[in-house]
Amino acid sequence: MSVVRLPGMSGSREWVYPQSIHGAFTSVRRWTFLLLHAALFVAPWITVRGHPMVLLDLPHRRVHLMGAIYTPSDTIFLVLLLLFLAFSLFFFTAIFGRIWCGYACPQTVFLESWIRPLEQWTEGDRTRRKRRDAQGLSLDKAWRKIVKWAAFLGVSLLLGMAMTSLFAGARPLWTGQASAASYAFVAIFSALWFVDFVWFREQFCIFLCPYARFQSALTDEETLLISYDTKRGEPRGPKRGPEGGCIACQKCVVVCPQGIDIRDGFQLECIQCARCVDACESVMSRFDQPTLVRYSSIAADEGRESRPLRPRTLVYGGMLTALTAAAVVLVLARVPFEASVNRAPGSLYTEDADGFVRNTYLLRITNNEPSELPVEYDIAIDGLDRAEVTAVPVRLAPEQTVTLPLIVRLPREAANRRTVPFTVRVASPTAELLLPTTFKTGASLGGQDD
Ligand code: SF4
Ligand code: SF4
Structure with missing residues (x-):
């Protein structure tokens, strides 16, 4: 009878059959x-x-x-988050090795x-x-x-x-x-x-x-790795000898989900899941001996000190602290709504019959307030003396966006420059945004450009 090959049954790939383990x-x-x-x-x-x-x-x-x-105006938070995740990975890998792979x-x-x-x-x-x-x-x-x-x-x-x-x-x-x-x-x-x-x-x-x-x-020589204690384990053999502690039971090998033998030394395939540590622990405990496969570092294996605080981890830790501080400051200063002001399309300025110069803008506000209640916004302007402002009251439901006209009028005699900068102030009960823009009076008024 011919053998039907199902995925993982054979072929060039050596299929891994990890044994279950407790520990x-x-x-x-x-x-x-x-x-x-x-x-x-x-x-x-x-x-x-x-x-x-x-x-x-x-x-x-x-x-x-x-x-x-x-929202997109908070892109800085995304940048900070990505940097934080990257430096966290660097920091924890430098200390604990591939802890991410094995645990998360x-x-x-x-x-x-x-x-x-x-x-x-x-x-x-x-x-x-x-x-x-x-x-x-x-x-x-x-x-x-x-x-x-x-x-x-x-x-x-x-x-x-x-x-x-x-x-x-x-x-x-x-x-x-x-x-x-x-x-x-x-x-x-x-x-x-x-x-x-x-x-x-x-x-x-x-x-x-x-x-x-x-x-x-x-990683460096002081990073924690899962490794085999060659000094205690070798020469391995089926019986515990006076020198070699490894009884070659293969338990650390058969539980490995990556199909490797940790006794061969550090390997790229090892995800540091510690299954082999639990496996050897269960074997060695029968002899009242500590496990031969354990968390250690190259430095510790060579009898040197493994310091968690060293230049590499201090730099990564310092970056994480700075990023966290920056995020906290930005969150505290964050305005929970978005607003923008743009000149209404096709209108630069209009001269009204009552002697005023009129500019029309479109004001867009988005409510990002973390609340289920609607929020009211006050609109005012700064930097244009004697100006009249016409804006409808704004009350927005959570996550609602509105675009409304904003009309600013200035008496002709006060419009003595062709372009006058001013600020639109949008205020919610909890925060305020200042939007810089300009008022156009027009060359026909005989004014000077600024
Ligand atoms: S720690 Fe590495 S060698 Fe040990 S079982 Fe996990 S992948 Fe295999
Ligand atoms: S589990 Fe321990 S004793 Fe058994 S083969 Fe692995 S290192 Fe040797």
Whole structure:
């Protein structure tokens, strides 16, 4: 009977069958996974003062975060956020190595939380999975694969919905009221996750992820790494000798989701998930010995000190502090509405019959106040003595934008320059914006240009 090759069953790729593992680091990772799932699945449903706690509203070019609304005029916050994330990655990588990969990367989080348990549930433990995949197609194998992939598809759809909720809003998306484009994004995200779960898996870390490539530039000899204690472990052998502690049980190898042997030294493929630490801990505890695979650094292995504070981490930490301080200052000084003033199209100035010169503007105001109540705005001008201002009262609902005419009139005898700068003042109960513009009187009045 010919053998039907299903994805991951053979070919040039060596399929990885990680054995399940329990231990202290696995428990810590469960907690970080739980927190990240809460952030993804729960946060889009929470509202703060009537606004989504987190929503990247791309069609309306708005970002909702913790009840505040950020618009393109707040681009500085986006720049600060990206810089903060970049320096956080540098800082934590310099101290803890690839802690992101092992504890927080979505690829790791979803594979460990959903895919490996589902695989174990449908196809059994590592030995059974490996043996069955090496055999030809059978009814037993087929139904298990079908059930497993159906479950993966369900998880992929769930993740696609959760990710798109961040852009389309959880309520409209899950109640079928979001746009067709939103559901197209669900389909794209779900398809990508499904391919990753069924086939790509650890290859993403090895071949695609840029972080794995530049991590060596971010670490040094004092960075924490997961490594094998060669001095205590070697020479390895099936029996614990007087010198070598490693009993060559291979447990640290069979639990590795990247398919590597940590005893071969530092490898690019290692995502520092610490599964091998828990594995060796469980073996060595039987001999009342500390684990041979542990968090350490090159410096510590050579008997030198590992300092968390060193030039590299001080620079990154200093940048993080400065970025945080800048963000706090800007948030405190932030005006929770947007306003702009432009001259009305086709009108420079008009001479009225009653001896006034009139300029007409269009004033645009957007209410970004983090409140469910409407907000009233006062409009006034500064810098034009004896001017008359005509503007309708403005009362805006949350997130409402309005464009209204603003008419400014100046007695002809006061208009002694061709262009007079002045300021439009827009004030809400909590903040004020000053918009500089100019008043045109015209050369026909015989004035001097400024
Ligand atoms: S070597 Fe250890 S820490 Fe690295 S990926 Fe494998 S199990 Fe995780
Ligand atoms: S788990 Fe520990 S004892 Fe077993 S092979 Fe790995 S390093 Fe050696």
